[in-house]
Amino acid sequence: MSFDHISRRLQRLRSVVAEEGMDVFVLLVTEGYNSESAAYISGFRGSSCAVVISADRALLVTDGRYALQAKAQSPFSVVLQEQNTLQEKTAELLRGGGWTVAGFEGERLSVSLFRAFEKSVPHWKDCSVLIPSLRRRKDELEIAAIAKAADIASASYEEVLGLVREGMSETELNALLEYAVRKRGAEAGWKGSGFIVASGERSALPHGKATDRTFRKGDIVTVDFGATVDGYMSDLTRNFSLGPLSEGAREIESVLLEAADKAAEALKPGAEGKFVDSVARGIIASKGWGKHFSHGLGHGLGLEIHEAPRLSPVSKDILREGDIVTIEPGIYIEGWGGMRIEDDYLVTSSGSVCISGGKGRKTAVVSV
Structure with a gap:
């Protein structure tokens, strides 16, 4: 060794x-x-x-x-x-x-x-x-481990998505997803924590842990998940709906995709964490959803799921080459639900690279 x-x-x-x-x-x-x-x-x-x-x-x-x-x-x-x-x-x-x-x-x-x-x-x-x-500065081994963890997580989510049905509980989906990432060679999902699975009106909870609530027709389900490889974790968030998305939900998804993409373009060495946050936050606010984005845009990750640097309105961090951060804008509406999109990005000398691939960012529709 x-x-x-x-x-x-x-x-x-x-x-x-x-x-x-x-x-x-x-x-x-x-x-x-x-x-x-x-x-x-x-x-x-x-x-x-x-x-x-x-x-x-x-x-x-x-x-x-x-x-x-x-x-x-x-x-x-x-x-x-x-x-x-x-x-x-x-x-x-x-x-x-x-x-x-x-x-x-x-x-x-x-x-x-x-x-x-x-x-x-x-x-x-x-x-x-x-x-x-x-x-903070990830070396080649660390980058490879996080990228592999993201690949495993993404493929596992796609597999489990094919098993989703009306009447399945949030905890059952969590268990299936954790089993799937281990089956693909991960050490675990997240160390010391289960995934976030929040359905229907509960998807308005940014950190809604899985419960015994069962999926119903018309639900939007937000899943925040990842995998651990050689001690390093990935962190992704995807959404699916049971039945077609409403026009309002499609509008929210479009806003989140734009906010995520523009924020990712702002990632580069020397950029302030609060500036990157403001890029996404400004887009969400301009569409009328500002008060419904209730958390920071992202965080570093690696051996821990939340590390430096932070991307938030109060962040004092300056991005450096070698940082790996999440970009995860969300919109949450009490009594209705919410949506969040999250991927992992490596800050490079000239900008950033999405090391989680971005597959499945658009809301998947499950037939019911």
Whole structure:
């Protein structure tokens, strides 16, 4: 197994750590929390570990459950906790390292955990944005994984769409779709979360989780779904109707397609996240639907389904080459329902590329 990609990421991290005046960086994973950042920088995908990185050392602390897995997944030197807690072993290593300024992730570390090893190093610096910033620029392996996850998700949706019938429940469709993505080789749908399946009037809920509500003639159904490949996730949203779409629904679909396309054209290095959002939001508002678009236009994705950068009216992010973001305009009307269209885009040196393909963006009509 090649660890070249890990070596490149480690080199980038060490450069930033040195530039920020630190001589060691510490990252903790407890009960799976923050495991994505540990996987990114070390390769290890277990649920409990500490990563300790200095100019000349790269240590991975974990327990006996993961002894073999850690050695197989990571080129770091594996240190077993043995009879110590994760905090105790990490503190021991820090005390013996001779380091004076340590970086940590204040946003991802509880106060009690930090206090367990705070006295092990004289000075600490909160570097909460360090790993998320590094994770934004996707390398070739990451891009390929997300593109494959999108292909699997799209093909699985097309398969399950052929099984839809009046009387099927939202939860049944969710289960069929999750099975279909796994059958095609994905590790899962989304890690730690089911898909969004919202039918009829419930499709006005942007994050409407699947319920036992059954599909009825005339329903519009919004499905927000994806797949996970090598830890990386795709994120798509499609709509289908049971029976022909009304003229009003066709109008909403047309507005959303225009908003999505124009926003995608605005994606490029140097563009402000709030500007890209304003492109789509302006089109939706100009057609009279502004108050019915109730969320940000999109977000970054990768090892987590929601990552930096953000595309929203309050975003302070500036797009960079290598970002992968979603574009997902929606219109939601209480008592009637809603629609959303979503695809995944890679920001390139000259613009963007839709890596989720865009197949099936128009509302599919299921015969009833």
